[in-house]
Amino acid sequence: MTDATVSQVLDQLAALDDPKMRAVNERHGDDHGVNLTKLRAVAKALKTNQPLALDLWRTDNTAARLVALLICRPKLFSADDLDRMLRESRSPKVFDWLVNYVVKKSPHAEELRVGWLADPDPVVQSAGWALTSERVVKRPEGLDLSGLLDVIEAELKDAPERLQWAQNYSLGLIGIHHPDLRARVLDIGERLEVLKDYPTAPNCTSPYVPIWVNEMVSREAART
Known part of the structure; x- marks a missing residue:
């Protein structure tokens, strides 16, 4: 144009x-x-x-x-286009929209997910975790969920903010959608206490994993 x-x-x-x-x-x-x-x-x-x-x-x-x-x-x-664009994304909103509206619809999403998870830049890693969260919910087949929990357990507490939020989100989703791992997820959340004191508005659910997971599971049980 x-x-x-x-x-x-x-x-x-x-x-x-x-x-x-x-x-x-x-x-x-x-x-x-x-x-x-x-x-x-x-x-x-x-x-x-x-x-x-x-x-x-x-x-x-x-x-x-x-x-x-x-x-x-x-x-x-x-894939190279999307990797370059992600690294050019200074704004958090641009970064999030790129991952959610573009990369998730790309045929290269899985290739990028794996590469970004291994990237030394924690912000780039956070994009890999966002794509992992998508798979945890929609396509968990082939994911090593126990291995992901090992990584989260080792890194979450001291991770930089954006990476911490992304890993915490994956942790919660594993607990919500995979009942066999829920006890371990809750144990990790309770021991690490990440976002335990995060200010939460009325009628909103805390991002603290033990509260979030139990709330979402209770809601699902009430619907069935």
């Missing part, structure tokens, strides 16, 4: 930028101030457009990259 088309999208996003929202987002590491509902509306109007998505990504503008992830064709990216 032409630079003018990219410029038009950037102008539209700039017009939607709200300083108050930008201040809130910046506290979470995201340098944009566009309401995500409005940003999604921009993407919906553009429709799927891989060339424009690539051009928007190259702008290195956070809001533009979020739009790019919504209008791209995930299956057209190579």
